[in-house]
Amino acid sequence: MSEHKHFLNKKFIVTFIVLALLGSGAYAGIWYWGNQKYSFKDMNPVFTPRPDPTADWKTYTNTQYGFEFKYPQTWAKVSSASYADGTPHLIIYTDMYPAQDYDARVDVYLDNLKSVQDSNPLFKGSIGSLTIINNVSWVKYQVKGLNGNLLDGFDYLTEHNAKTYDIGASAITANQILSTFKFTGASVSPLPVAGNGILMGHADVGSICPVQQSGVACTPSPQANMARQVGVFTQAGALVSSQHLDANGNYQFSLVPGIYTIKASGMQVDRLSVTKGTVTIKVGQTTTLNFSIDTGIR
Structure with missing residues (x-):
């Protein structure tokens, strides 16, 4: 009888320990996922305005x-x-x-x-x-x-x-x-071009820092932007027009209606070698094509 009672006591202790471990594990899991949910909920992206590279010009x-x-x-x-x-x-x-x-x-x-x-x-x-x-x-x-x-x-x-x-x-x-x-002054407007459409966009030039640190913006200089070119090609591969990016990395073309392939210079600034997309230009409409340019500099 005493041996049976001793066995039951041991069985009770083992069961208690197992339940305690399960309970603490469940609590830890609830606490962890509760914190994870709280962290994800509170992670709001912070957008910083693009600095003007010509501000000190x-x-x-x-x-x-x-x-x-x-x-x-x-x-x-x-x-x-x-x-x-x-x-x-x-x-x-x-x-x-x-x-x-x-x-x-x-x-x-x-x-x-x-x-x-x-x-x-x-x-x-x-x-x-x-x-x-x-x-x-x-x-x-x-x-x-x-x-x-x-x-x-x-x-x-x-x-x-x-x-x-x-x-x-x-x-x-x-x-x-x-x-x-x-x-400056009155009557300031670009030359009207009848029958054309507009292609415009922005290129993010990077990486241009020796090491890009997480969370630290790496803003390209005006010279880095303006060294890169954008070219407009026909479907047959003929160059229609090209220009360098402006100091802020923007570009804009006035084109006759049609389908064009857009290329940009990459690591070799003097070659329009990287295809960035195909656009369809329509009369009186503006088409936007934004893309990134990898300089290969790390």
Whole structure:
């Protein structure tokens, strides 16, 4: 009888321990999942505004001809001048000791765009491509050498208030000007292009830091953005138009209706080698294509 009672006591103790372990395990599980639920519930994403990479740039303003643009503080000199025929222009030096007479120029012709295109040997007989940068429509020409070869220089022409504005520079320098160029005063609007549609978007350029730390934003510099290109191609693979991103990583094209393939430069900034998508352009409509560009830098 005593042995049987002792056995029951042992059985009771074992059962009690098992139940206690199960109870504590269940409590721990409820506590854990309760905390997990609480943590997930309280994890609200924090969105920080994209910093303006041109915030510390200087501003050049021309009140006589109604335009302004921003430029890096590292640029050496921006000065007004005029040609022998009286055409006003702006001379820009990005370096203190430039390799040539100037690094960029802004000419103002007191005539309409067609007259300038027909009379200037730089543009006469050439076919320019239409591009929109910072809400201003430009006709883009690539500069040719004496033997007809293409150089790393471009002229961007636009008409405003019966005057033609011509910005000439290398690709990166021109885009530094164009990305913030705007007309001031009354009647400010881009050139209307009848029958076209708009393609626009933003490219996130990265990674551009040696090490990207979790939770720390890695903002590309204006130069990193403007070194990258976006190109518009026909379905057959022919290049229709191309441009560099502006200082904020934005781009915009005015295109005739059709289906186009969009490519961008990646690790090789001078090659439009990475396909970003296919778009259909319709008359009077705006199509948006945003994408990322991996520079390969880690």
